[in-house]
Amino acid sequence: MKDETIEKVNAEIADWQYLKELPEKWHDFRLDRNTKISKDSYDLYRYVNEELHKSATIYFHEETHEYKVRLKIGLIEFCRIEFITANIEVFEKLLKNQFEQVLMDMVEFNPKSLSSIVLDKKITTWETGNKLPETVEGFHLFISPAQPVKINNGSYIVIDYVDFSLESSFTVYYNIYRDEFFAEARIWNIPDVNYDFDSNELSELEAKMHQHFIPRLIDIRTRAEKEAAARAATESKQAEDEQPV
Structure with a gap:
């Protein structure tokens, strides 16, 4: 990150009263005030729940010169677009109005967060999806179709199997704009994509899961190990x- 950007952010947050008054614990999340500066972001603070494997980070983005909120759910990180602004005063208002609800929704599933398109697709009541095993090939069911998670660009996480010890996972998404299911693996948190699960209907996805799901998990685990x-x-x-001679 450029020195002038760091100076700009430091100046804007130096007397930021909102930052000083943040609760240390908030809806099962713990406040982490440690700042982190990387090549393209300045993390101001974050709320984290290690047991839930979830966090919300407030940061400034070098590339766009905007304040943003980044969520991490399991191994998946994404930006909440409704918080994006270049003005710290506007950012504070957005945080005051909406951020608490973000934390609440990460602790407890909120059906109101779902698009009517997702409901009409009957994802939450998908019988086969709601009978998925809790553990398969050492991966734990972290997100199920009964409680999809909205991310960005019209996509929802429908199924997420994770092995946190290997930072590896298998995830099925649904995109409301394309009306399409698709899947992605992560191997040591590096995305690995194939098109074996691309589907437009749950029945089609179910058939492809029956054929490809277990082999895909075995492949992910083998490569991760x-x-x-x-x-x-x-x-x-x-x-x-490093041992002395």
Whole structure:
């Protein structure tokens, strides 16, 4: 991040009363005031719940020169577009009006967050989806079709199986604009896409899940564990190299 951007943000938040008055705990989330500056963002603070694997980060984005809110749910991070603004005073108003509800919705499912299109698609009442096993091939069902999660660009997380120890997952999305289901894997949090699950109807998705779901999970785990072994070997080698002769 450019020095002038850091100076700008520091100047704007130096006397920001809203920041000073934030509650230390809020709807099961803990306030983390540690700032973090990276190449393209300045994280001002975040609310985090480690047990839920969820967090909400308030930050300034170098590329667009705007204040934003970034949510992390499981391994998936996305920006809430309704908070985007370049003006810190407007940002404060948006936070005061809407941020608490964001935290509440991450703690407890809010049916009002769903588009009528999602409801008409009958995703939440999908019989097969609501009978998905809690654990498959070592992956835990983190998000189920009964409680889809709205992200951005018209997409909802419909199914999310995660192994947090390997930072790997299998996720099925539904996009209301394209009227399409599609899937993405993450292997050590790096997206890995194929098109085996692309579908327009739940019946089609169900058939493709029956055919491809288990093999896909096995593939994700195999590759994730291979990467874990490679990382462990590298760390072991580095430790040996650092030993005094």
